[in-house]
Amino acid sequence: MKRILDNKVVQVGLMAFSVIAASILFYFFLFRLGDLFGFVKHIINILMPLIFGLVLAYIMHPIVHLFERRIFSRIEKKSVRRNLSILCTIVVIVGLLTALVSIVIPELLLSIQSLIVNVPNYVKELENAIVGWLNNNSELEQSVLDNYDAITGYLMNALNNVVLPFVDSAINNLSSGVFGVFTFVFNFAVGTVFAVYILANTNTFAAQIRKTLYSIFNVEKVNEFIDEVKHINHVFGQFMIGKICDSSIVALLTFLFLIIFDYPYALLIAVIIGCTDLIPYFGPYIGTVPSALLICLVNPVKAITFVLFIIVLQQTDGNLITPRIQKQATGLPSFWVLFAITLFGGLFGLVGLLIGVPCFTIIYELIVEQVNKRLRKKNMPTETEYYTKIDGLETKKVKAKLQE
Numbered sequence: 001m002k003r004i005l006d007n008k009v010v011q012v013g014l015m016a017f018s019v020i021a022a023s024i025l026f027y028f029f030l031f032r033l034g035d036l037f038g039f040v041k042h043i044i045n046i047l048m049p050l051i052f053g054l055v056l057a058y059i060m061h062p063i064v065h066l067f068e069r070r071i072f073s074r075i076e077k078k079s080v081r082r083n084l085s086i087l088c089t090i091v092v093i094v095g096l097l098t099a100l101v102s103i104v105i106p107e108l109l110l111s112i113q114s115l116i117v118n119v120p121n122y123v124k125e126l127e128n129a130i131v132g133w134l135n136n137n138s139e140l141e142q143s144v145l146d147n148y149d150a151i152t153g154y155l156m157n158a159l160n161n162v163v164l165p166f167v168d169s170a171i172n173n174l175s176s177g178v179f180g181v182f183t184f185v186f187n188f189a190v191g192t193v194f195a196v197y198i199l200a201n202t203n204t205f206a207a208q209i210r211k212t213l214y215s216i217f218n219v220e221k222v223n224e225f226i227d228e229v230k231h232i233n234h235v236f237g238q239f240m241i242g243k244i245c246d247s248s249i250v251a252l253l254t255f256l257f258l259i260i261f262d263y264p265y266a267l268l269i270a271v272i273i274g275c276t277d278l279i280p281y282f283g284p285y286i287g288t289v290p291s292a293l294l295i296c297l298v299n300p301v302k303a304i305t306f307v308l309f310i311i312v313l314q315q316t317d318g319n320l321i322t323p324r325i326q327k328q329a330t331g332l333p334s335f336w337v338l339f340a341i342t343l344f345g346g347l348f349g350l351v352g353l354l355i356g357v358p359c360f361t362i363i364y365e366l367i368v369e370q371v372n373k374r375l376r377k378k379n380m381p382t383e384t385e386y387y388t389k390i391d392g393l394e395t396k397k398v399k400a401k402l403q404e
Helices: 002-006 008-031 033-046 048-071 078-135 138-146 148-200 202-216 219-260 266-276 283-298 300-325 334-377 395-403
Strands: none
Touching: 033 048, 048 078, 048 148, 078 148, 148 202, 202 219, 219 266, 219 300, 219 334, 266 283, 283 300
């Protein structure tokens, strides 16, 4: 067998076969990319309950850890201590969700119901305002009367080509959305079961993963990987927990302001502002626009003061509240914050907007760390400011600049 492989003709034949096989695989991959993504999406849909379980376990773990270390620390048996902590965590989360459903949701529904009931009145007031404006502008009124047929035709065309297709699309989205709600409830319920099993066996799963990694890779590489995972968990967890606390404070301050100064739809607008504030950079503006429009339907002057309040609140939040809650900033430059939001938002939608900044922060730090590590091997400085003073990359120039 070895003699056959040493034959140059056989080697050339194997090389040609490998090139042809690689070309066929590349062709299949290139032109079957849609099918491949469809297959991956199908697998993800199947595993969605497990994904829900992993996310829930990650969210619940700090609470379980708190109960385990502070409340049940005197219990010697680890399994009993962990199970009691999981049970108490579930009770706390269910209690919070029950309070949310029983207190906040009914008020939100009342606000939405009031908005729907008052829409005809708002439309009528707008119509009266337009009629009054036309009566005060005789030339404009005459122009409208002269072009009545053209305006009517344009409106009917817009109704047929824009409004009706939009309504049809909205109905289809609503029907799919109802099915999506049932799917979400199912995934959440099964995911909760997965989360309980994951939390109950966290140490076992972690030990099995470490055991597998040590059996395959170099010990030092595995140690570096574990340190990176701990750092990623710290950055991601600190950012998300801090952002949730910060958005809750923003929502509470907005609600108090709206209640004190008798604004309409106070709870609904506070929830909108709080939820959109979870999105870095663009979030406050995304929530302010629809909220100001809702207020403008009732009182345009209050809409202007509301926008001014949100501007002041966001400045206060960015300079005082956020730095105190998130003691360690992400360290990501503003340009890359915008890039992360744009990229992850385009790829993953709303979820991408929420997790884009912490995820890209981790990627950014890993790249910077690798760049600095390679520079150290070449005995070159890692500080960026030195490279703004250098025309080339020759080592002599670098050393000369460092000695200045």
